[in-house]
Amino acid sequence: MKLSRSRLAAVGGVFLAAALIGFGLVHILVAPVVPPVVVRTANAHRLLSGGITAHIDRLLHERFPTSSTRPRLVALTFDDGPYPVETPLLLDELTQLHVPATFFLIGDDTKLFPALAQRIAGAGDEIANHTQTHPANFEALGAAAVRRELDRGAATLEQYVHDPAIRTMMRPPHGRFTLRTVEAAQRDGYHVILWSDDPGDWRAAATPSAIDAHVTRYATAPDIILLHSGKINTIQALPGMVARFRTAGFRFVTVGELLRTVPLSQILHPERLRV
Numbered sequence: 001m002k003l004s005r006s007r008l009a010a011v012g013g014v015f016l017a018a019a020l021i022g023f024g025l026v027h028i029l030v031a032p033v034v035p036p037v038v039v040r041t042a043n044a045h046r047l048l049s050g051g052i053t054a055h056i057d058r059l060l061h062e063r064f065p066t067s068s069t070r071p072r073l074v075a076l077t078f079d080d081g082p083y084p085v086e087t088p089l090l091l092d093e094l095t096q097l098h099v100p101a102t103f104f105l106i107g108d109d110t111k112l113f114p115a116l117a118q119r120i121a122g123a124g125d126e127i128a129n130h131t132q133t134h135p136a137n138f139e140a141l142g143a144a145a146v147r148r149e150l151d152r153g154a155a156t157l158e159q160y161v162h163d164p165a166i167r168t169m170m171r172p173p174h175g176r177f178t179l180r181t182v183e184a185a186q187r188d189g190y191h192v193i194l195w196s197d198d199p200g201d202w203r204a205a206a207t208p209s210a211i212d213a214h215v216t217r218y219a220t221a222p223d224i225i226l227l228h229s230g231k232i233n234t235i236q237a238l239p240g241m242v243a244r245f246r247t248a249g250f251r252f253v254t255v256g257e258l259l260r261t262v263p264l265s266q267i268l269h270p271e272r273l274r275v
């Protein structure tokens with residue numbers, strides 16, 4: 001049988017549509033799930049399993065912004081350090097903008113620059129645990145090693161500053177985690193703080209305007225934004241970002257305040273908003 005040209009085009013179109021739908025489905029099924037937080041008492045398996053219901057839940061909440069009553073709160077989080085050049089510049093900028101933030105500090109770096117950790121605490125910012133040595137392969141560690149990293153990190157930080165978040169909030173190094181490491185941290189008493197937006201500010205190509213554009217495009221209410229302490233581009237992106245969120249009615253808070261004041265269901269299902 002000879003297929004006419006229009007018939008061929010129609011068949012091709014059907015195949016293309018099927019491929020696109022299939023791709024979308026595969027994307028939903030294999031894309032890693034990043035819940036903004038996995039609190040100490042949460043069922044980590046359910047949150048991280050990549051289950052289709054978790055994905056659909058998120059897609060539904062993210063695709064259809066409404067005029068809901070979700071709290072317009074945004075938590076800026078800064079990983080790593082402290083660093084002798086960038087961290088003071090970052091603190092100056094945050095002070096000038098009157099923006100509180102949450103710092104996930106590394107034990108080894110804090111030992112090198114304890115006065116900077118004290119300056120962060122003195123500014124009223126929150127200090128939480130980013131492990132002692134920031135292992136490259138944190139997600140491959142066993143439960144005992146995870147616990148050792150967290151306990152050593154906390155002990156180091158507590159030599160210089162006092163903050164309950166040091167023993168209750170952690171973020172995995174490199175943002176990489178597995179169910180095993182998350183459950184180990186939970187058993188050690190920690191809420192695992194992930195993010196609702198990762199603008200990739202650690203990349204060399206992340207210019208201030210690219211960071212700003214990302215957080216604007218993926219803004220949610222509430223929002224936990226993953227940033228880094230050692231990046232000049234990130235500091236330069238702050239004034240524009242902060243102004244935009246404030247114009248959209250957002251208030252800046254620490255992660256601790258977010259956890260204390262917003263129902264967990266709303267943190268886990270942030271709503272997409274235009275800022």
Ligand SMILES: [Zn+2]
Binds near residue numbers: 080130
């Ligand atoms: Zn880190």
